[in-house]
Amino acid sequence: xxxxxxxxxxxxxxxxxxxxxxxxxxxxxxxxxxxxxxxxxxxxxxxxxxxxxxxxxxxxxxxxxxxxxxxxxxxxxxxxxxxxxxxxxxxxxxxxxxxxxxxxxxxxxxxxxxxxxxxxxxxxxxxxxxxxxxxxxxxxxxxxxxxxxxxxxxxxxxxxxxxxxxxxxxxxxxxxxxxxxxxxxxxxxxxxxxxxxxxxxxxxxxxxxxxxxxxxxxxxxxxxxxxxxxxxxxxxxxxxxxxxxxxxxxxxxxxxxxxxxxxxxxxxxxxxxxxxxxxxxxxxxxxxxxxxxxxxxxxxxxxxxxxxxxxxxxxxxxxxxxxxxxxxxxxxxxxxxxxxxxxxxxxxxxxxxxxxxxxxxxxxxxxxxxxxxxxxxxxxxxxxxxxxxxxxxxxxxxxxxxxxxxxxxxxxxxxx
Amino acid sequence: xxxxxxxxxxxxxxxxxxxxxxxxxxxxxxxxxxxxxxxxxxxxxxxxxxxxxxxxxxxxxxxxxxxxxxxxxxxxxxxxxxxxxxxxxxxxxxxxxxxxxxxxxxxxxxxxxxxxxxxxxxxxxxxxxxxxxxxxxxxxxxxxxxxxxxxxxxxxxxxxxxxxxxxxxxxxxxxxxxxxxxxxxxxxxxxxxxxxxxxxxxxxxxxxxxxxxxxxxxxxxxxxxxxxxxxxxxxxxxxxxxxxxxxxxxxxxxxxxxxxxxxxxxxxxxxxxxxxxxxxxxxxxxxxxxxxxxxxxxxxxxxxxxxxxxxxxxxxxxxxxxxxxxxxxxxxxxxxxxxxxxxxxxxxxxxxxxxxxxxxxxxxxxxxxxxxxxxxxxxxxxxxxxxxxxxxxxxxxxxxxxxxxxxxxxxxxxxx
Numbered sequence: 080x081x082x083x084x085x086x087x088x089x090x091x092x093x094x095x096x097x098x099x100x101x102x103x104x105x106x107x108x109x110x111x112x113x114x115x116x117x118x119x120x121x122x123x124x125x126x127x128x129x130x131x132x133x134x135x136x137x138x139x140x141x142x143x144x145x146x147x148x149x150x151x152x153x154x155x156x157x158x159x160x161x162x163x164x165x166x167x168x169x170x171x172x173x174x175x176x177x178x179x180x181x182x183x184x185x186x187x188x189x190x191x192x193x194x195x196x197x198x199x200x201x202x203x204x205x206x207x208x209x210x211x212x213x214x215x216x217x218x219x220x221x222x223x224x225x226x227x228x229x230x231x232x233x234x235x236x237x238x239x240x241x242x243x244x245x246x247x248x249x250x251x252x253x254x255x256x257x258x259x260x261x262x263x264x265x266x267x268x269x270x271x272x273x274x275x276x277x278x279x280x281x282x283x284x285x286x287x288x289x290x291x292x293x294x295x296x297x298x299x300x301x302x303x304x305x306x307x308x309x310x311x312x313x314x315x316x317x318x319x320x321x322x323x324x325x326x327x328x329x330x331x332x333x334x335x336x337x338x339x340x341x342x343x344x345x346x347x348x349x350x351x352x353x354x355x356x357x358x359x360x361x362x363x364x365x366x367x368x369x370x371x372x373x374x375x376x377x378x379x380x381x382x383x384x385x386x387x388x389x390x391x392x393x394x395x396x397x398x399x400x401x402x403x404x405x406x407x408x409x410x411x412x413x414x415x416x417x418x419x420x421x422x423x424x425x426x427x428x429x430x431x432x433x434x435x436x437x438x439x440x441x442x443x444x445x446x447x448x449x450x451x452x453x454x455x456x457x458x459x460x461x462x463x464x465x466x467x468x469x470x471x472x473x474x475x476x477x478x479x480x481x482x483x484x485x486x487x488x489x490x491x492x493x494x495x
Numbered sequence: 496x497x498x499x500x501x502x503x504x505x506x507x508x509x510x511x512x513x514x515x516x517x518x519x520x521x522x523x524x525x526x527x528x529x530x531x532x533x534x535x536x537x538x539x540x541x542x543x544x545x546x547x548x549x550x551x552x553x554x555x556x557x558x559x560x561x562x563x564x565x566x567x568x569x570x571x572x573x574x575x576x577x578x579x580x581x582x583x584x585x586x587x588x589x590x591x592x593x594x595x596x597x598x599x600x601x602x603x604x605x606x607x608x609x610x611x612x613x614x615x616x617x618x619x620x621x622x623x624x625x626x627x628x629x630x631x632x633x634x635x636x637x638x639x640x641x642x643x644x645x646x647x648x649x650x651x652x653x654x655x656x657x658x659x660x661x662x663x664x665x666x667x668x669x670x671x672x673x674x675x676x677x678x679x680x681x682x683x684x685x686x687x688x689x690x691x692x693x694x695x696x697x698x699x700x701x702x703x704x705x706x707x708x709x710x711x712x713x714x715x716x717x718x719x720x721x722x723x724x725x726x727x728x729x730x731x732x733x734x735x736x737x738x739x740x741x742x743x744x745x746x747x748x749x750x751x752x753x754x755x756x757x758x759x760x761x762x763x764x765x766x767x768x769x770x771x772x773x774x775x776x777x778x779x780x781x782x783x784x785x786x787x788x789x790x791x792x793x794x795x796x797x798x799x800x801x802x803x804x805x806x807x808x809x810x811x812x813x814x815x816x817x818x819x820x821x822x823x824x825x826x827x828x829x830x831x832x833x834x835x836x837x838x839x840x841x842x843x844x845x846x847x848x849x850x851x852x853x854x855x856x857x858x859x860x861x862x863x864x865x866x867x868x869x870x871x872x873x874x875x876x877x878x879x880x881x882x883x884x885x886x887x888x889x890x891x892x893x894x895x896x897x898x899x900x901x902x903x904x905x906x907x908x909x910x911x
Contacts, residue, residue: 149787164598178784179842181812181835182580183746209783211827212816212838219817243823250822264787321797322738322776330599341788348792358796360738362778367625368594370898371565371680372757376764378897380774381737396597400628401635406666407659411627413909419597422628426595429904436900481794482786484852488845493829 081447081456086431087440089308090315099307102470103463104299112477113261114462117269118292118455122256123285126271126278129254135279138232140197143279146176146217147201147272148209149341150264151237154273154458157338161331161454162282164396169281176213184216193221193233197279201237201272203264205244208489225251237271263477265342266462269455283451290455298463309442310464313359313385314471320383320440323359324373327389328366328427331449336363339461346465348481349474357472366390367426374430378437385440389457390427393448394420497863497872502847503856505724506731515723518886519879520715528893529677530878533685534708534871538672539701542687542694545670551695554648556613559695562592562633563617563688564625565757566680567653570689570874573754577747577870578698580812585697592629600632609637609649613695617653617688619680621660624905641667653687679893681758682878685871699867706871714879725858726880729775729801730887736799736856739775740789743805744782744843747865752779755877762881764897765890773888782806783842790846794853801856805873806843809864810836 091099107115145152152175159173174187174196198217202210217223223230235254238244248255256271267273269291278284297303313323325339340361348358362384364373377384400422402415414422435441444460446453469476507515523531561568568591575589590603590612614633618626633639639646651670654660664671672687683689685707690700713719729739741755756777764774778800780789793800816838818831830838851857860876862869885892 148784153788164601178746178781179835179839180746181810181814181839184814184835185580185812206824206827208827208830208838211821211824212830212835215817215819215821215831216814216835218819225821243826246823247821321799330594330596337788341785344789344792344796345787348794348796350795356795356797358792360778360792360796360799362776365594368564369757370901371761372569372753373760374901375895375897376760376774376776378764378900379766379772380760380764380776381772383737383776394597396601398597398600398632401631403631403634405627405631405641405663407662408622408627410659411622411624413906414624414628415631417909419595419600419628419632422624423595423597425905425908426901429908430901432904433901479791481791484794485786485790485842485846485849488848489841490829492841492845493833 081453081460082445083305083443085305085309085442086435087312087442089312091308091311095311096304096307099311099467099470100299100301103466106466107299110261112266112466113259114266114269115295117262118288118295118459120270122271122274123288125256126275126284130278135197139195140171142172142174142191142196143276144174144176144191144196144198145201145276146198146210146213148177148207150203150267151201151207151210151272152177153265153334153338153341154268155276157335158268158273158277158282158287158454158458159280160334161449162451164331165450167282167451171280173276173280176217177209179209179212184213188220193223193229196233198234199237199276200234200244202244203239203242203258203267205238205242205247208486235275237275263479265345266477268338268458286451287455290452291459292455294456294459294463303463306460306464307467310467311471312440314468317357317359317472320385321358321360322362322384324362324364324377324384324386325389326364326366326369326386326430328423329391329394330365330368332389333365335457336365339363342461342465345479346476347468347472347474349472350481351474357474359468359472366430367423370426370430377434377439382439386434387442387444388427388431389444389446390424391446391449392424395448396420497869497876498861499721499859501721501725501858502851503728503858505728507724507727511727512720512723515727515883515886516715516717519882522882523715526677528682528882529675530682530685531711533678534704534711534875536686538687538690539704541672542691542700546694551613555611556587558588558590558607558612559692560590560592560607560612560614561617561692562614562626562629564593564623566619566683567617567623567626567688568593569681569750569754569757570684571692573751574684574689574693574698574703574870574874575696576750577865578867580747581866583698583867587696589692589696592633593625595625595628600629604636609639609645612649614650615653615692616650616660618660619655619658619674619683621654621658621663624902651691653691679895681761682893684754684874702867703871706868707875708871710872710875710879719879722876722880723883726883727887728856730884733773733775733888736801737774737776738778738800740778740780740793740800740802741805742780742782742785742802742846744839745807745810746781746784748805749781751873752781755779758877758881761895762892763884763888763890765888766897767890773890775884775888782846783839786842786846793850793855798855802850803858803860804843804847805860805862806840807862807865808840811864812836
């Protein structure tokens with residue numbers, strides 16, 4: 080289970096809270112945002128049936144290759160990194176063709192045999208330049224024709240219905256899974272975008288959805304005032320406190336932090352209809368490492384940040400610090416006999432206290448264990464929080480018009 | 496070589512510029528900051544002699560294990576990730592015992608055989624709780640006694656002269672390399688902290704120092720007004736523009752970004768003597784991936800950010816996007832026949848233009864190739880820029896008093 084606690088005063092009245100519940104309910108009902116319905120979608124059954132039919136084990140598939148960028152890669156990566164130590168995870172390798180960096184592409188090709196690989200091309204629009212370029216390269220590299228059996232047996236597409244990629248897939252008879260039109264890339268991890276690769280890696284995707292669904296239901300039963308109050312606080316103070324730091328204790332949160340940065344930054348950084356620029360800037364850091372990096376800035380720097388601490392009660396890996404006294408360094412012996420998990424979590428608590436003593440707004444998310452249910456819950460926690468902040472900031476949480484200009488300039492460069 | 500360009504107006508007069516040169520010169524002369532002298536230190540020769548004597552190849556050392564956190568790990572990791580594709584890099588594995596995360600420790604132990612490993616324990620103070628705990632664990636795990644030949648042959652320490660770790664090393668007859676007292680952890684990558692592991696991985700550490708030294712000399716010959724102007728601009732606008740984004744094009748910059756975040760955040764986030772809190776918040780992002788994440792916030796969000804773009808002219812890895820037309824996705828064919836490097840760099844240029852059109856302060860660092868010389872230059876670029884910002888902000892760039900409170904609270908928790 081997941082416990083949450085706000086360690087700052089909030090000021091939203093009953094009416095404000097009720098309006099926020101209403102606003103998100105209206106988004107769900109009107110179909111403005113489709114992610115609310117993903118926990119109940121039948122995609123998980125469709126994917127199970129697909130995997131049963133294809134029999135990946137018998138076909139010797141050892142590499143799951145995701146070709147996608149941004150919302151098409153960050154969520155899957157986040158969840159796999161959080162859960163890869165669990166017994167759910169099979170031995171398949173997960174490879175991302177993501178950045179158009181020639182060194183990364185070259186690294187990816189090492190030991191990547193086509194016949195042992197299943198390629199999942201993910202693009203919501205169907206024409207993402209990075210993703211299509213990677214696919215073209217892989218087809219040439221492995222000498223695969225798009226009208227061959229090899230292509231049909233080793234590729235699947237995930238895209239919007241009726242996108243160019245969807246049409247290509249239908250023509251080429253490649254399995255295609257759809258992203259609902261009203262689910263944006265950064266909110267899509269609980270759609271086929273995440274469910275297909277994660278299921279192929281062995282994860283219990285039903286438990287993932289159950290965790291997400293549990294929080295969603297609780298929210299729409301209006302039992303999650305804490306979320307509303309937190310979002311209200313962030314939005315109310317967005318001008319003088321524009322930075323929201325996620326301080327996650329555990330190295331396996333690194334990719335989750337990156338997922339959070341996309342979700343938060345892209346959803347909330349917007350030009351309002353009156354022309355004003357608003358937004359909240361996400362920063363993800365890792366404890367205890369970044370106690371030796373970012374913490375000094377938090378403690379003594381400008382009072383422009385909120386902080387959320389995440390900690391895990393039970394990593395299910397007990398490693399003790401032995402009772403060894405190093406000559407001249409005996410003052411560190413207070414930790415002997417404790418586990419690394421105790422040290423890590425005590426550092427989290429101590430750091431949190433030291434930040435609170437500065438009067439900085441801090442809250443805590445405490446996860447029991449890292450498992451599919453809790454991770455699904457955490458994903459939904461941040462998605463709902465993002466929608467709530469968008470509501471209070473008065474922006475459209477679900478578009479991203481600002482990235483279009485760069486794409487146009489890029490095309491013009493090559494047209495010249 | 497490295498080219499640099501500022502694409503914004505600066506307003507420092509001759510006097511202000513001269514005073515900044517003087518201030519850093521005084522820091523060097525007085526010994527307040529020791530990093531300025533690292534390019535000329537004889538540590539590189541001492542390390543070469545040590546490696547010749549020990550003959551790591553004959554002893555079958557395949558793993559270089561760095562036990563250290565923060566300033567003791569981030570710099571080495573940054574440089575190795577930037578350069579590991581080069582012909583300098585030998586086949587040894589680099590392992591970090593860094594976070595006290597039981598899952599990370601467990602991962603690290605896979606295939607780690609003691610007799611094939613050389614352990615470098617790095618702690619400036621000599622008593623970092625994470626690092627000493629890791630060492631205690633490794634001694635117990637591999638059943639190594641601190642008065643054995645095995646310990647002396649497989650460990651080296653890097654620490655301040657006369658620290659507890661230095662005294663332990665002398666007693667135990669373990670090789671010890673010193674960090675100059677006036678070189679802080681985050682400025683220490685060009686000391687033994689970085690030079691020893693990087694040399695053991697095959698890198699040309701003399702070229703690394705030559706690159707750093709070239710910029711340093713040019714700076715103290717007062718030929719680097721650009722650096723001074725950039726720092727002056729950042730400091731002058733620190734209140735309304737408190738966030739400095741480093742947008743690096745190439746996945747191999749990920750760890751360099753993390754090094755930058757520590758250097759910048761910990762150096763500049765300070766409580767001034769008059770009690771005011773100042774600082775500049777670093778954010779590191781990667782192109783083109785984060786065009787699909789953070790870019791929307793940059794373009795449409797609050798005008799509270801500067802941006803520095805880094806790009807590499809020549810990754811020395813030519814991979815072409817083949818002339819394949821995917822049915823229904825023909826509109827992406829404009830990129831066919833170009834290389835991934837061309838695409839990546841054109842994305843950098845296009846994104847930079849789109850950011851500049853918003854009136855945001857942007858500058859560019861263009862690296863010819865990723866090699867030791869250029870990386871050394873880049874390291875010194877950011878160290879000097881940090882010192883200059885500290886000068887203009889009126890803070891002590893080299894201390895970190897804010898992290899002490901958390902350490903005290905931690906000890907009290909275990910004393911209870």
